[in-house]
Every structure is written in C-alpha cells, then in structure tokens.
Amino acid sequence: MSSIKPLVFSGVQPTGNLHLGNYLGALRKFVALQESHECIYCVVDLHSITAQLVHEDLAEQTRSITAAFLASGIDPAKHIVFNQSRVPQHAELAWIFNCVARIGWMNRMTQFKDKAGKDRENASLGLLAYPSLMAADILVYRATHVPVGEDQKQHLELTRDIAAKFNHDFASRIETLGVGEPIQMGEETVNGFFPLTEPLIEGPATRVMSLRDGTKKMSKSDPSDLSRINLTDDGDAIAKKIRKAKTDPEPLPSEMDGLKARPEAANLVGIYAALADLTSEQVIAEFGGQQFSVFKPALADLAVEKLAPVSAEMRRISEDRAYVDQVLRDGGERAGALAEATMKQVREIVGFLAG
Incomplete structure (x- = not known):
C-alpha cells in the first residue's frame, strides 16, 4: 500500500502587490482546496531573486503575501503556510534535480525565453534553473497535486519529467532500500520514489487580463x-x-x-x-x-x-507583524519536518553519507 497520500502544494512569489488575477486564479482556489485536501502553501522567496537579485524590502513583501493568504481564508492551523527560504531542503533537493534535469529541457522553457529576452547570455543561471527549484518545492513534500495556471503547466510537466528520470536512474537503489512506491507511468505501474504530480486547472477566469489591454495578462509589473x-x-x-x-x-x-x-x-x-x-x-x-x-x-x-x-x-x-511572523515560523517548522523526512531517504538513494 502506498504511503504517498494526496497532498496539494503551491507557492506565490513575493514580488509586488497581489491583484485580482492572483486572487481568482490562485488564492480563491487555494482556499477551496482546503476542504478536500491537505495543503502546503508557500511564499517562494528563493524564486523571487531569480530575475531580480536585489529587492527594496523582500521581508515585507513576504509578509504581505502571507497576509493575503490568511485574508483570503487559508487556515494556517489546519494547513501549512511558510516561506521557502526557512526550509533549506528545497535548495538541497534543487541541486540534485539540477543534476537530473537536462540543459535542453531548461532551454525549452517558454518562461525562460520570455523573461530572458534577446540577451539570454546575460540572464542569471538561477532564472534558467528556476523550474528545477520549482520541482524541488513540490517533490520535497512528494506532493500529488498542484493548482497551476496555464503559464505554469509546462513547468509542472518538467517536474514530472524530473521525477520520472530520478525514479528510473535510481530504480535499483530505490528497490534495494525498500523506499519505492507504486507510481503510475502511463499504462505501466513502476516502483518509484517521487510521484508524478498532477496539475489542478479548473474554474473560470484562470487567466485574468489587464483592465487597460484585454490582450495582456493582468500583471503586478504593469506601470499603470x-x-x-x-x-x-x-x-x-x-x-x-x-x-x-x-x-x-x-x-x-x-x-x-x-x-x-x-x-x-x-x-x-x-x-x-x-x-x-x-x-x-x-x-x-x-x-x-x-x-x-x-x-x-x-x-x-x-x-x-x-x-x-x-x-x-x-x-x-499586515499591521500585526508579530502574528504574521509567528504563522511563518510555525509553518516553517512543520514544513521542515516533512521535507527532512523526504531528504533523509533521498540522501540514502543518491548515496550521500549523512548522519
């Protein structure tokens, strides 16, 4: 019997003010998913430095996103709310996934092409490897479902590719250590460690457009x-x-x-x-x-x-900073315990000496 239970993971970058598109496309769905799933919701502050290294006040932006989670109705007692950088296992697993993923996979990512623009050689390595960290965010909890918009669906497909390649490359060690689970891969069930996470794309207005130009997505970075x-x-x-x-x-x-x-x-x-x-x-x-x-x-x-x-x-x-910080601390401790349980097995599978 599989010990991988249904779990939802999703994250929001702490960059700029959240807007109606974020609320309809993400936050409101996060709240609804609480009724049917165990959920982990993360303020992904490590991701925020991939395109812009220096922020005026990253800590306050992180608190603001957390306040939006809570104001929308996410319950931090029943579910986990935390900021990514509190749990170093995200970055640890991301490095392993950097070695699993192929450069060709990363070069095909549409968002990298869009964000890097014509001066691709001057883009940060972090921007190129961003989807690898996203995969680690999800799989360090062995999450089974992720609510995503259409613009993130390609990254989730890459997460599945990384999970499948890890399961394949380490199949014999997974079998020897007895840490495998029945994983459905197409029509075949194989013994693997990481699940092939499924996207949750549902409901109207998953893509809210600008109020000034209906052909452009509503954006935090729009000057107007x-x-x-x-x-x-x-x-x-x-x-x-x-x-x-x-x-x-x-x-x-x-x-x-x-x-x-x-x-x-x-x-x-x-x-x-x-x-x-x-x-x-x-x-x-x-x-x-x-x-x-x-x-x-x-x-x-x-x-x-x-x-x-x-x-x-x-x-x-937002005015009660002590409460927001306590939510993030508590969530970080709970998330860290889950992430460490995964990483302990990953280290054994890869062959690292630890403990």
Whole structure:
C-alpha cells in the first residue's frame, strides 16, 4: 500500500502587490482546496531573486503575501503556510534535480525565453534553473497535486519529467532500500520514489487580463495601476478601476461568439463570471444586448462586495507583524519536518553519507 497520500502544494512569489488575477486564479482556489485536501502553501522567496537579485524590502513583501493568504481564508492551523527560504531542503533537493534535469529541457522553457529576452547570455543561471527549484518545492513534500495556471503547466510537466528520470536512474537503489512506491507511468505501474504530480486547472477566469489591454495578462509589473485591481485596494479604488476599464462602444453581445474579437469585453465578462460563480454564458444571458454603462456598475458592485472584505482583512493582518511572523515560523517548522523526512531517504538513494 502506498504511503504517498494526496497532498496539494503551491507557492506565490513575493514580488509586488497581489491583484485580482492572483486572487481568482490562485488564492480563491487555494482556499477551496482546503476542504478536500491537505495543503502546503508557500511564499517562494528563493524564486523571487531569480530575475531580480536585489529587492527594496523582500521581508515585507513576504509578509504581505502571507497576509493575503490568511485574508483570503487559508487556515494556517489546519494547513501549512511558510516561506521557502526557512526550509533549506528545497535548495538541497534543487541541486540534485539540477543534476537530473537536462540543459535542453531548461532551454525549452517558454518562461525562460520570455523573461530572458534577446540577451539570454546575460540572464542569471538561477532564472534558467528556476523550474528545477520549482520541482524541488513540490517533490520535497512528494506532493500529488498542484493548482497551476496555464503559464505554469509546462513547468509542472518538467517536474514530472524530473521525477520520472530520478525514479528510473535510481530504480535499483530505490528497490534495494525498500523506499519505492507504486507510481503510475502511463499504462505501466513502476516502483518509484517521487510521484508524478498532477496539475489542478479548473474554474473560470484562470487567466485574468489587464483592465487597460484585454490582450495582456493582468500583471503586478504593469506601470499603470489602472490596469489591475490590487488586493490592497479599498472599495472606492476597486469601483473606480472597473469604471475606467477599457471597453469598446458596442453593447455586450447576446451570444458567446460575439466576444471572440472583443478581448476587453470578454475579460470583464470573465471577471464577473468568476466573482459570481457563474459561467460566462450565464453572464451573457443576463447582460447580453446591454451597454457597458449598465454592465460596469453591476460589475463594480459585485467586485466591491467580494473583494473589499478581503482587502480590509489583508490590511488588518499586515499591521500585526508579530502574528504574521509567528504563522511563518510555525509553518516553517512543520514544513521542515516533512521535507527532512523526504531528504533523509533521498540522501540514502543518491548515496550521500549523512548522519
């Protein structure tokens, strides 16, 4: 019988303010998953230095993300909330995975190409190896599921490749040490150590776009604050940004096909659907044929109703720094114990002398 039990892991980088896209695409799903899974949620501060080494105040950004986790409804007593750098086993396993993964695999990663741009030779080694650390984040807990957006799905596929190669390369040692588990690989069940983690991609508005340009993803780094709704925005700011969101002069279409060539309209409909727990088809059925002068106030009211309490709670929690730090300390201790249990076996499998 397998000792690998269902476990969810996910992390958020402490870079800039979290926004509506992070809330709908990640945090709200994190909260829902608590009801059905054991969960580990991590502020991935090691990842934050891959593209930008020096931050003005990384510690405060880490606390801010933690406050957002808690304000959204994540329970740090029932589940684990911590920051990555507290658990050195992440970096230890990442080095082993650097030696498992192939350079060709890393060069194919779309996000590396996008972030490195044309001056790829000047990008940090950390940026290139970022997916290897992500794999370690997940597999140091032998997590079985990860909620991811479409932009991270390729990295999770790489995590599965790394797990499969580790299981294959060390198959005989895993067998000799008796630490293997039945792992499903396609139609075949093999004896392996690391599970092939599955993605959790579900629900509407997994990809929320900019309020100023419906063809671009909502981003913390966009220079225009009007392009996003920050989780720290109060009700007035939320309503103002919805009112000022870019649209076109036509009324909302009566059929979904009418949204295909209208990215801004499609984005607002998707946001309404996600906030109201409806489908976009249901939103179009209610508002189709109406002008944005009708739809935007309805969306603003809904956004304020759903987000303003989270924003207020996030601000309240952020002011209690001692509480936030205690949550991270407690979570780090619990995560560290789990990670060390994995690494003790990994060291034996690889052949390191330890203890």
